[in-house]
Amino acid sequence: MAEDILLKIRDAVYEGEDEEAVELAKQALEAGIDPTDIIEKGGVAALDQLGEEFDNLEVFLPEVMLGGDAMKAVINTVTPHMEVGKSAFKGKVIIGTAKGDLHDIGKSLVGTQLATHGYDVVDLGVDISTNKFLEIARAEKADIIAISSLLTTSQYYMEELIKRLDSEGKRDEFYVVIGGGPISAEYAEKIGADGFSRSAQLAVQMVDAISESDKKPGEDLVVRV
Template sequence: MSDLFKRIADAVRNGSKEDVKKLADEVLENKVSPIEAIQKGGVSGLEQLGEAFENLEAFLPELMLGGEAMKVLIDSLTPYMGSEKSAFTGKIVIGTVKGDLHDIGKNLVATTLSVNGFYVVDLGVDVSTNKFIEKALEEQADIIAMSSLLTTSAYYMEELIKRLKQEELNTRFKVIVGGGPIDPNWARVIGADAYARTAVGAVKICKSLMGTDVITEMLMGD
């Protein structure tokens, strides 16, 4: 099966959704374990892509295509996993808060999280508190990630955390914040679980949030 896994890895690395869909069908036809196909094929391809990005051999558009191809693979195989564990590290709902239309940094974080094994639901920009909470509940998310580049809109980060506490949802979702004017102190003040300064830092912190209790260092940046 190593040849099939390699072809899947190459298809994801190249961002070819059409090839990925055909290979997913081949996985099912040959009764190959879906989780193995994702981990030994898809994840391998994303790791290659991530390494190429770090070495400046691949760029953001290629990362986005690779992430989309990986989603096709997972969406195609997930219904056939049965009792096998989820292929995702975790599920994250991400968006730029209400009153802010900046999305470059948020897009990079979303793509980097996706490439590193998270299922990412991107709500876009100007996202209201209600929409964050409604989507997080609908998607059964693990983490809510909020971005802001304007000090005037950062207030909505605090509003969301207050709402989660009021509705007794604060133990259901972890909250990570970031963006130009956001710093570790602001994250502490509003009661966020973590703060990240960069996309790579966000990945490390989200993996920690999925695996361990929140530690003080998470609010220190990266």
């Protein structure tokens, strides 16, 4: 039964049917299906398929955007039902999408996963400048800045933030972690980021590893997961 519901959620998100996706997500919750499975095996699976087909010119931007809207609806439905980790407070994370990039699904998934595993997450949203990241991170006394980007044209701002910290002599002020479709571990190492993750699920492992490390930000610590 669980597999059937998850498959229906996947189909609804793929088709961009947000109301149907929400109703199915509610049914899945009532059936006792783990909220993380609803997101990952239902919604994310659909977005992965849309992304692959978009790259192959089999679907186009409107279909991808509709799928994204349906995915957001599923996330909003199941997030209140996700259990917050019982571990002690692990740290504060400022998260946002790099300047010029309006994609927010992947970033939102990472933020949700971190919040349910003991982190205090401040989500700045999309199209966030270097100045804004640093302003809020300092005001919030954050430990980690997490930057997402799905556009190669926005990758530059990840490097810009790290260079800004370097130029101010404050590279050890924050750990900086990055992720997103075009981002690689090699790129993370090249720009001096502290961590890189391929997915929302793995992002928790990556941030945990950084939080538990005895190295300061910028000390050649590139956690790849």
